Amino acid sequence: MDTHYLQRRGQIATYFDRTAADTWARLTSDAPVGRIRATVRAGRDRMRELLLGWLPQDLRGRRLLDAGCGTGALAVEAARRGASVVAVDLSPTLIGIAAQRVPAGLSRHIEYIAGDMLDASLAEFDHVVAMDSLIHYAPTEVVQVLAGLSARCRHSLLFTFPPRTRALAAMHFVGRLFPRGERAPEIAPVSERRLRHLLDTTPGLLDVGVGRTQRVASGFYTSQAMELIRP
Template identity: 35%
Template sequence: MVRNTIRAGHNVMLRVADSWVGEAFPSAHGLTALDAGCGTGLFSLALARRGFKVASSDLAPQMAAATARAAAAAGLSDRVSCWASDLESITGSYDLVNCFDVLIHYPAEPFVAMLSHLASLCRGTLLFTYAPYSAFLAGMHRVGGYFPHSQRRTDIQMIRDTTVRQALADSGMRFRRAERVGKGFYHVMLVEASRG
């Protein structure tokens, strides 16, 4: 139950993020994107279909490999490059940087440092999710701990909105919009920011 609602909520978030990318980049041909924490590559493939040249990275080698297989199966290997790496080791400069459902595991101080690092890689639009602080979310998180181990939630770290906005401003990014996405045990804030 917990994992099913998380998966469903994640898919809703990806649809919203994809629509925002379409608005920000009506034509993405010749542009670059970084999918930091790419998972199985769902968003990497969506970006490649829009015309981006996508760099896809994940801490787990099996996730980076799954993204590479999905790109090959979709005929997009020429637009998607994949490798295993932690976020801190990623370098480069990209028109679009996205990081979904990764920063939710970082406590406030490391969260700010990691958001600053992601912003340093971005010369255009930054999309990311975080777990917004709320009493309701804290309660849901505790309830999830009582489910059988196979259905249990992962640890999340709730961050206050003011912390996020200050971290963006300190990184030279302008907050553009945010949307709360919640379904069952999945509750995140999706944020779009831009350089300058």
Template identity: 50%
Template sequence: MSAYATTLTRVEDYFDRSATTVWERLTSDAPVSGVRATVRAGRDKMRALMLDQVPADLTGLRILDAGCGTGAMAVELAARGADVLAIDISPALVEIAQKRMPEGLAGRIDWRSGDMTDPALGQFDHALAMDSMIYYTSNDLAQIMGRMTPRLSGKFVFTLAPRTPLLMAMFRIGKLFPRKDRSPVMIPHASKDVQRAIHDTGLAGHLADVGRVNSGFYISNAFTFESQRP
């Protein structure tokens, strides 16, 4: 089994068997602890930052929400007029997302469970992947982009954990969740290492760092990648 497939299986196991309830609560309006409240606030800021990278009016565009989780990003994309395919490796999270979808957006979001890199998903104008690539090595990230960007006419907007001393210290302390709820190993990255890995695969394009969100125990960087076509 490849490194990518091994990590994918571990992430699926985490969300479907260990932390579904935790993430359902974290992504709702329910009261949470102070630490988790900083994560919730940070995720809200990051979602807004990522949405700023695509047009405000998405009418007529087909958008991929890659790693849709409980559906907040997909709902906002659909509200802007997009035809959204929202996919997550965790069927349990997709089920929560479907239940939360506003009635007025029925038919605008196609909910799926599976691998976000599956070529059978078809072509898209843009793709957004919020916190769904944070568990992968630079080589895996390059392979993911190599599978996805040929099917994109526009931007691939995604997040990674930045390689900072503070984040590494917080990660080692491991106070974000109780031990039984902790996620698979998150891999911090420097943008130059990701760019090098992309270059080594032969994939031509521009990687841009578009901003960082620091909110307590949530620290994440947003990037865009646009491939260069002949």
């Protein structure tokens, strides 16, 4: 990956591990939150259910990578279905929170790792899910990451991206009004048409096809899921 990707990865890791760790822990819990964050929580819950719905109901004997697991909600649900889950995130703080939240009896089914989702030592998987973990990277970087993940994925790769919409552009403008220290790293919206073109022309992704795609919009949360599958 190029220097810009590595710099961006460092910014994201710093933000979620230090600046926003407490906020993220609260957002992904049952704790009360403000109106705006409540819409984000609701949107993320809907997106998680959508992605889980695209996975087999019975995941026994399957190995799944939760790429950018955050505080671990999706990893837990996949483990409930019998999957052997590797949950990786750049933030050691969020990994610590995720490990603490694992229900009794599921801890042996989930391995939490603080590190890079592209680490080759993670080996191969039947399914990979990257929920909102690629939204801060440029589209050309996203497809390179997807190519790296696809090389180690036997069946389906599910990911989300920020669609280019007027509503999302307005939210970005509002976000720039916050003090610099409180801003999350900017996301990189992309049209579905351009993303499909990049998927069709990126070495490492030529042997996978696009399956289902669906958008989730909830107040200040807008994200689109896409499925990559092997024939």
